[in-house]
Amino acid sequence: MADMTSPRTSMPERDPRLRRRTFEEVSLGYTEEMAVAEANRCLQCKHAPCTAGCPVNVRIPEFIAKIAARDFEGAYQAITQTHGAPAITGRVCPQETQCEAKCVRGIKSEPVAIGRLERFAADWHMAQKPAFALPKLPANYTHVAVVGSGPAGLTCAHDLAQLGYAVTLFESFHTVGGVLVYGIPEFRLPKTIIRRAEADLRSLGVQIKTNTVVGRVVTLDELMEEGYRAIFLSTGAGLPKFMNISGEGLAGVYSANEYLTRVNLMHAWNPDYETPLIKSRSVAVVGGGNVAMDAARCAMRMGADEVHLIYRRSEAEMPARAEEVHHAKEEGIQFHFLSNPVAVTNNGSGHASGLTCVKMELGEADSSGRRTARTLEDSEFTLKVDTVIMALGTSPNPLIRMADPNLNVDRKGCIIVDEQTLHTSREGVYAGGDAVTGAATVILAMGAGKLAAQSIARALETQSD
Ligand code: FAD
Ligand code: SF4
Numbered sequence: 001m002a003d004m005t006s007p008r009t010s011m012p013e014r015d016p017r018l019r020r021r022t023f024e025e026v027s028l029g030y031t032e033e034m035a036v037a038e039a040n041r042c043l044q045c046k047h048a049p050c051t052a053g054c055p056v057n058v059r060i061p062e063f064i065a066k067i068a069a070r071d072f073e074g075a076y077q078a079i080t081q082t083h084g085a086p087a088i089t090g091r092v093c094p095q096e097t098q099c100e101a102k103c104v105r106g107i108k109s110e111p112v113a114i115g116r117l118e119r120f121a122a123d124w125h126m127a128q129k130p131a132f133a134l135p136k137l138p139a140n141y142t143h144v145a146v147v148g149s150g151p152a153g154l155t156c157a158h159d160l161a162q163l164g165y166a167v168t169l170f171e172s173f174h175t176v177g178g179v180l181v182y183g184i185p186e187f188r189l190p191k192t193i194i195r196r197a198e199a200d201l202r203s204l205g206v207q208i209k210t211n212t213v214v215g216r217v218v219t220l221d222e223l224m225e226e227g228y229r230a231i232f233l234s235t236g237a238g239l240p241k242f243m244n245i246s247g248e249g250l251a252g253v254y255s256a257n258e259y260l261t262r263v264n265l266m267h268a269w270n271p272d273y274e275t276p277l278i279k280s281r282s283v284a285v286v287g288g289g290n291v292a293m294d295a296a297r298c299a300m301r302m303g304a305d306e307v308h309l310i311y312r313r314s315e316a317e318m319p320a321r322a323e324e325v326h327h328a329k330e331e332g333i334q335f336h337f338l339s340n341p342v343a344v345t346n347n348g349s350g351h352a353s354g355l356t357c358v359k360m361e362l363g364e365a366d367s368s369g370r371r372t373a374r375t376l377e378d379s380e381f382t383l384k385v386d387t388v389i390m391a392l393g394t395s396p397n398p399l400i401r402m403a404d405p406n407l408n409v410d411r412k413g414c415i416i417v418d419e420q421t422l423h424t425s426r427e428g429v430y431a432g433g434d435a436v437t438g439a440a441t442v443i444l445a446m447g448a449g450k451l452a453a454q455s456i457a458r459a460l461e462t463q464s465d
């Protein structure tokens with residue numbers, strides 16, 4: 001009989017005092033012995049509630065049983081029956097609200113560390129098996145365009161190429177990966193993993209066209225005229241929101257998207273690059289999600305003396321993953337809960353010199369169950385900072401919809417699709433990921449990429465019958 005109270009196997013991590021100044025990965029991964037020990041905590045439940053908690057229904061008991069039997073490659077193969085990027089999801093999925101939230105081991109003690117085991121199987125596979133040509137069906141010479149190379153686009157391009165389609169992937173940046181490269185920092189998701197996914201795509205024959213902004217350089221009509229029989233739009237939600245408070249236009253105020261892009265994609269941390277950031281002494285990050293945690297932890301690694309995180313509700317309401325909040329605290333980020341910015345102050349030369357905030361208190365829950373936040377009178381205080389990073393959320397990039405009036409969008413700018421097929425209001429055009437849902441998660445974007453590939457293949461097969 002299994003000991004139902006045994007705690008989960010802890011994950012080795014880099015020392016916070018050392019890691020707060022480097023971009024090296026924080027979590028170091030399980031050894032084989034740790035993975036087997038953790039896999040043995042799984043009860044192999046017949047109804048597998050964990051699988052129902054996963055948005056793509058990974059066969060969790062099956063892959064964990066293989067790890068317990070030391071069949072690590074078998075575990076990897078079992079996971080990749082449902083999705084192809086466990087090295088990514090094992091690191092960044094919000095497991096605590098998905099698969100692990102449903103694990104019965106969580107009732108009496110801690111849930112099985114499903115994400116860590118998923119990461120282990122993927123890393124083991126990558127270490128043992130260098131990139132090699134992936135199996136694919138014979139070429140059918142039917143051209144499909146995928147626009148945007150985040151997790152949705154990468155997954156759709158991969159699946160269609162495996163089915164024999166001639167896929168071209170268009171990306172506006174100079175490199176593929178979407179948020180996986182420009183948003184999520186190296187210390188959470190090493191870029192070698194994305195380069196491996198890119199190599200897999202190339203081995204499947206996918207043409208990759210970077211530095212190509214669809215809607216500007218080439219329109220959807222032109223793509224159709226060029227012979228693309230279907231188009232998948234996976235352009236993400238990269239348009240930042242601001243607070244519209246005074247001083248937001250001052251130098252030293254960034255959106256988290258810009259700041260993270262400059263650090264992660266434009267190598268601002270590397271003094272040898274020509275795109276540096278002005279060194280900050282004291283930084284305020286506004287927001288309470290994963291993006292805010294990433295921005296704050298990057299600012300610390302960029303050499304700031306102090307990093308403050310400002311959030312209008314209390315810690316319990318923070319949308320960020322608990323693990324990220326824990327890591328941020330360990331690294332010395334100073335949290336200011338129940339605080340809301342009202343102005344950025346000017347140093348007299350057009351540069352930010354402080355962030356004035358008011359204190360908040362929580363009121364009754366609204367119709368969504370979320371407690372409203374109210375300003376406390378005479379509670380103003382100013383933090384002396386030279387850099388302010390706004391991490392308040394994003395909405396879908398407007399470029400595609402502006403360039404194509406036939407594409408129906410909702411009032412938030414999200415592309416409207418048929419939920420079963422992901423088909424848009426334009427014939428032959430499909431969409432998925434954050435461009436449809438608004439800012440969401442990596443695994444949901446991957447699930448959308450998979451569904452779109454299936455729908456596109458089905459539609460094109462029917463047309464050619
Ligand atoms: P994206 O990843 O946004 O990719 C869209 C791509 O399309 C981009 O590369 C963009 O350059 C390109 N593009 C846009 N317009 C055009 C155009 N007109 N022509 C050509 N290319 C175009 N989710 C998690 O599950 N866990 C996390 O820990 C997590 N952390 C996050 C941290 C940050 C900083 C951010 C910003 C997001 C995070 N998310 C996380 C959310 C997650 O990354 C997104 O939900 C996911 O990346 C969406 O995937 P996507 O493929 O729809 O779009
Ligand atoms: Fe859990 Fe994400 Fe893996 Fe699904 S894909 S089993 S939610 S870690």
Ligand code: SF4
Pocket residue numbers: 041042043044045048049050051060061102103104105112114
């Ligand atoms: Fe194993 Fe937990 Fe899933 Fe049961 S619910 S099969 S214990 S991972």
